[in-house]
Amino acid sequence: MRASVKSPVLWVSLLFAFLLADMQQLRAPFGLAFPGVQPEIFDRASFIEMFWSHLVLVAVASTAATIVGVGLAVFVTRPAGRDFRTLVNVAATIGQTFPPAAVLALAVPALGFGPRPTAVALFLYGLLPIVENSIAGIEGVPGAVREAAGGMGLSRWEILRDVELPLAAPVILAGVRVSVTIGIGTATIGSAVGALTLGTPIFDGLAGNKLPYVIQGAVLVALFAILTDLLFARLARGLEVPWSR
């Protein structure tokens, strides 16, 4: 991945890396702005540790949502699964309408405190954009292309693997991008039920009335989400350039 000086990816990653590794450098300005708060920088856990845990949480939930979401989309666009298309759409929409906080409240009794209920909430919440985009992407493959593929003797599996999925890939990727970006923000609420994320300083700050912690957590989460989105944008461009118009 090339990173030119003009690229926002470079600057955002540098800033993000600096804040993660060495937020302590900002002790003085935080101390000036919020004189009553001690210590000035959140220190119950290291930012790198929280970032890593946050990343793993989102990665696990998004990977599962992508596999299940694309799988469901493939299923309902086959002749055998066509009847389930509406059902799957409704189910995914409900998953998204349900507030993640409510999912957490319901999941904690079943799964206990910690990252697991958060992963479930993120998974459900992230499913809809992936399912919807995958269906749209697969259905957007021109009929003539599918017809020609069948007419030349590609099997159904070969049509899916060599024609439908590659052609739908940019649209599917756009869905994953939305899902992951939202997931990074949403994962912060996991800290309310004991998952270690960049939301942890936010919740601590809110509980202890320590605004600098809220700011430190929030800025890092925002940078994390922006950086991820930029990387997805780059990936999407790489996917589209060779053949799209």
Next chain:
Amino acid sequence: MIEIERVSKSYDGFTVVDDLSLSVPQGAFCVLLGPSGCGKSTTLRMINRLVDFDGGAIRVGGENVRAVAPEVLRRRIGYVIQSNGLFPHWRVADNIATVPRLLGWARERIEARVDELLALLRLDPPTYRSKFPHQLSGGEQQRVGVARALAANPDVLLMDEPFAAVDPITRDALQGEIARIHRETGKTILFVTHDIEEALRLATVIAILDRGKLAQLGTPLDIVENPRSDFVRDFVGAQGVGLKLLSVRRVGARMRVGEAAEGKPIAAHASLAEALGEMTARRCDRLAVADAGGQVIGALLLADLVR
């Protein structure tokens, strides 16, 4: 080569192909002709089993199409459709190589075949090999579509209105190419169109379909000269075929031998269309006709054109 025997197909009680029988001999250029909804595309698609038929039997090269797996059958039959259906994410060479790759050909053999086909379709291989379909004109895309269908050297080529979506000039060129390819390769071609002029130009045999039934089977001249029903007459006549006929018939076949006329004679091997043009230009209704040696041998009257 292709035998269709008492085949029927209906959708929700609506009969699209009705007890159709048709035999296409090896090396024929058979055009399935008819108005939209006559079942010609369905018939074509039943041969490679993109559509499953209800009753009857279809054999290709003596083999029942139901006796082999559809994928295997289709890899042996070339298939070209109207909107070319090229894979937009594959380069021209990869598109053409689709079936050879499915058949597991060696890479060198595939590359050689791709270049051979590009040349056959008059596309310069180094220029076109690595282009993407969207970088080609409509006519070029259709050429690649034809090359792709020919890639694994199938004995039979099915073409479903392949040139209907290109402009008239390109269509004319493509028709010339497919006629040449048919002459050069001797493939058996089954070609669907609703364009009577295209059918007359390309076909060695025309099958006219009407509501799923065979209305008439014959050579192009036969179809035009001896329409067996009002449907065929209307369909063939409806598309301004008269002038087309004048241009394929010769003065010598219509002239009155021994009769005389004034003015510069017209050649006996000239077409009736040329004769009509000459009469119009000279404002006369009678032309002298000369043989190849320039000797006047008879006369052609305006009335003879429509006889």
